Amino acid sequence: MKQVHLKHKRTAAVKRFHPWVFSGAIHKVDDGVIDGEIVEVVDGKGNYLATGHYQHGGSISVRIFSFEKTEAGQDFWNQKIQQAIDCRLQLKLAEKNTNCYRLMHAEGDGVPGLIIDVYGNTAVIQCHSIGMHQAISYISQAIKTGLGGAINAIYDKSKETLPSQYADSIDTGYIYGDGSAEIVKEYDHAFKVDWETGQKTGFFLDQRENRKLLANFCEGKKVLNTFCYSGGFSIYALQAGARLVDSVDISSNAIKLTDENVRLNGFEEHKHRSYAEDVMQFLKTADDDYDVMVVDPPAFAKNIRKRHNAVQGYKRLNVLALNKIKKGGIIFTFSCSQVVDKKLFYDTIVAAALESGRRIKVLYRLSQPADHAVSIYHPEGEYLKGLVLYVD
Numbered sequence: 001m002k003q004v005h006l007k008h009k010r011t012a013a014v015k016r017f018h019p020w021v022f023s024g025a026i027h028k029v030d031d032g033v034i035d036g037e038i039v040e041v042v043d044g045k046g047n048y049l050a051t052g053h054y055q056h057g058g059s060i061s062v063r064i065f066s067f068e069k070t071e072a073g074q075d076f077w078n079q080k081i082q083q084a085i086d087c088r089l090q091l092k093l094a095e096k097n098t099n100c101y102r103l104m105h106a107e108g109d110g111v112p113g114l115i116i117d118v119y120g121n122t123a124v125i126q127c128h129s130i131g132m133h134q135a136i137s138y139i140s141q142a143i144k145t146g147l148g149g150a151i152n153a154i155y156d157k158s159k160e161t162l163p164s165q166y167a168d169s170i171d172t173g174y175i176y177g178d179g180s181a182e183i184v185k186e187y188d189h190a191f192k193v194d195w196e197t198g199q200k201t202g203f204f205l206d207q208r209e210n211r212k213l214l215a216n217f218c219e220g221k222k223v224l225n226t227f228c229y230s231g232g233f234s235i236y237a238l239q240a241g242a243r244l245v246d247s248v249d250i251s252s253n254a255i256k257l258t259d260e261n262v263r264l265n266g267f268e269e270h271k272h273r274s275y276a277e278d279v280m281q282f283l284k285t286a287d288d289d290y291d292v293m294v295v296d297p298p299a300f301a302k303n304i305r306k307r308h309n310a311v312q313g314y315k316r317l318n319v320l321a322l323n324k325i326k327k328g329g330i331i332f333t334f335s336c337s338q339v340v341d342k343k344l345f346y347d348t349i350v351a352a353a354l355e356s357g358r359r360i361k362v363l364y365r366l367s368q369p370a371d372h373a374v375s376i377y378h379p380e381g382e383y384l385k386g387l388v389l390y391v392d
Contacts, residue, residue, distance in 0.1 A: 002030035003040045004054065004062055014041060014049045014064070017377040019112045021052065021062035029054070029061075035166065036130035038072055053113065053131025057163070063112035063129055074138050081142035084109050084116075091370055100184040100193065101371045102205050103143075108373035108381045116143065117201040119193045120182045123151050124201040125175075127158040130166050140175050153177030155195055172196075183264065187212055189235050190264050192257065199229060199254075206368040206384050207232055207296070210332065213364065213388070214294065215240035217330045221291035224248070226279045226321075231258030233294045233332075238267045242292075245272050252276040283320040295321050295333040300340075307339045311348050314340070318352035322360070325391045334366070334386040345385040359392035 006014070010025035021041055033039060033054050041050045041062055051072070052064035070076050084104050093101050103123065104116035113129030116139075123143050127133035140154045154176040159167045181194040186208055195202030211232050219241040225233045228247040237245045247258045255276040262272045275282060279297070295317060301310030314335060321331055335345045342365075353360045366386030368374075374381040 001038060001040050001051075002033045003042050003046075004029050004033075005042055005044065005046075006049070008044045011043045011049060017067060017375075019052070019064040019107050019110070019375070019378055020060045021050075021064065022059050023061045024059075026061055035163075036134045038131065040069070053129050055130055055163075063131070065111050072135065072138075074141060077135065077138040077142040078145055080104075080109070080111060081139070081146040085146045087373065088371055093371070097188040098186050098208070100186055100191075100203065100205060103371075105372045106381070107378045108375050110375070114139070115201065117195075117203075117205060118147075118151070119184050119195065119202065121151060122153040122155060122177075122179050122182055122195070123147070124155045124157055124195045126161055126201055127156075128161045130162060133158050133162060133166075133170065136175065144176065151177075153179040155179070157195060157201060186232075189239060191230060191232070191235070191261055192264060193230075194257070197253075198257070204229060204232060206336075206372050207334075209369045210334075210366050210386060211236040213366070214292070214332055217292050218242040222246075222289060223292040223294075224286070224290045224324075225294045225296075226283070227295075227297045228258050228274075229254045231261045231274075233296070234258060234272065235261055235265055235267075237292070238262065238271060239265065242271065246290075247272065247274045248277055248279050248282050250276065250278050280317065280320065283317075283324055286324055288324045289326055290324060291326055291329050293321050293325055293329070293331045295331060296336075297334070299337040300335070301337040302339075304339050307337075307344075310335075310337050310340055311344065314345070314348045315352045315355070318349055319355050322352060322356035322358050322389075322391060327392060329391050330363075331389040331391060332366075332386060333389065334384065336384050338380060338383040340385070342382070342385050346387070349387055349389075353389075361390040361392075362387055363390050364388035 005027045007027045035055050037054050039054045050064040051066040052062040100119045103118050104114050113132035115126040117124045156175050159172045193202040215236045218237040223237040223242045223245045225247045228249045234245045234247045255274045300313045301307045368384040
């Protein structure tokens with residue numbers, strides 16, 4: 001196994017079990033290492049530190065998946081998947097009438113670059129590194145071994161998340177079994193999930209607990225769900241007895257899926273309106289009589305260079321929302337940009353609040369649910385930030 005040698009005094013992060021080796025920490029790399037290759041990370045004296053996948057380009061050169069020597073064969077992956085299964089069983093999601101969840105959450109489960117979401121009887125894999133995708137046969141076998149008869153299909157949706165040169169050599173599709181969009185349950189709410197053509201792996205599982213919290217505020221209220229995608233927050237609001245729910249998304253396909261989920265759950269159509277429009281433009285002309293709003297945009301910044309523009313975008317969006325909410329209204333506002341940390345997001349909302357001139361209380365600080373695990377050694381894994389605001 002080839003080695004990546006770290007610079008003197010640049011080993012501390014790895015010794016603290018941080019799973020990333022940045023290019024600036026590397027002294028030298030053995031000749032012939034290729035993208036996706038499994039390498040050993042060693043200190044300046046050649047002492048073993050960790051094992052991970054190497055990838056050229058970008059700031060992260062090695063993504064560590066083990067701090068013990070391993071060949072990373074089938075037994076290794078069987079153990080990794082089983083550890084994740086054991087953790088999710090502790091959450092007792094099945095007892096909450098929920099059959100969709102995240103099985104593997106990248107660094108949070110010690111497997112940087114790997115996402116596995118389960119939708120009923122189908123597991124959807126999304127790899128974000130070449131090395132992880134090259135292990136997909138091991139991973140899929142480990143899923144079948146660990147979940148047994150509970151899984152009858154495994155879908156690989158990695159093509160869109162991998163470097164283009166490598167992605168051109170692979171296909172999206174089923175690597176085990178076959179299937180199509182499936183109806184899943186989340187806290188007894190029904191959702192159609194289309195992992196083949198939908199965003200991410202098909203559904204935003206990370207908002208499950210926040211959707212449940214929103215329901216507490218919606219009875220008899222007029223609710224606006226912006227960037228609604230498949231209508232997750234809208235369905236919870238309707239189930240909770242909202243008087244009227246408006247769902248807005250720029251994607252007409254997302255709006256069609258939202259309408260389908262409204263019908264699927266048997267709600268009266270006159271209680272829901274959907275708009276395939278740009279959210280910023282919608283808010284500029286919207287009525288100012290909403291009791292509850294959800295502001296859940298996509299990641300405005302994918303890297304540190306875009307962070308300033310992202311912060312300005314979050315501020316403008318939230319100023320519009322704050323100006324449209326009724327006195328005594330509730331806003332659920334979020335950021336899923338990893339490079340915008342909790343403090344920066346909070347400060348951005350404070351700036352928006354000051355510009356709006358409204359009196360505002362913070363009722364809750366929100367994050368991702370427990371199946372989107374965060375390693376204590378990798379705080380960057382806590383990517384979802386949210387605030388529940390009471391606006392006077």
